[in-house]
Amino acid sequence: MAVTKKQLSPPRLRLLELMQKMNFCKIRQLHVHNGEPVFEPAPEVVQYLKIGGNNDPRVEIHLRDYALKQSHLELFQHFSDLQSGIIDELEVRYGLPQVLRIQRAVA
Numbered sequence: 001m002a003v004t005k006k007q008l009s010p011p012r013l014r015l016l017e018l019m020q021k022m023n024f025c026k027i028r029q030l031h032v033h034n035g036e037p038v039f040e041p042a043p044e045v046v047q048y049l050k051i052g053g054n055n056d057p058r059v060e061i062h063l064r065d066y067a068l069k070q071s072h073l074e075l076f077q078h079f080s081d082l083q084s085g086i087i088d089e090l091e092v093r094y095g096l097p098q099v100l101r102i103q104r105a106v107a
Contacts, residue, residue: 008068028045028046031087
């Protein structure tokens with residue numbers, strides 16, 4: 001069974017919509033607590049705009065519900081596995097998470 005947008009927790013939904021709004025960006029210093037993204041303190045967002053290109057948000061941002069892409073599911077699984085830590089950098093292309101750089105506490 002597919003995981004859908006409506007099934008996301010509010011913090012995960014907020015991150016999903018941020019990625020869709022920015023389309024091409026890097027999200028830096030995103031804190032994760034209990035497997036959920038935290039927006040206090042606010043992460044830094046560096047957006048990339050294409051000169052002469054379409055820089056609008058992804059059309060999915062306006063949809064009430066749909067099945068999440070595999071890259072979204074993998075991102076949220078990494079959050080669940082991490083539990084608590086800091087995402088140094090999350091690279092987003094076409095509104096989808098692509099590359100994750102994570103700080104981990106080593107015991």
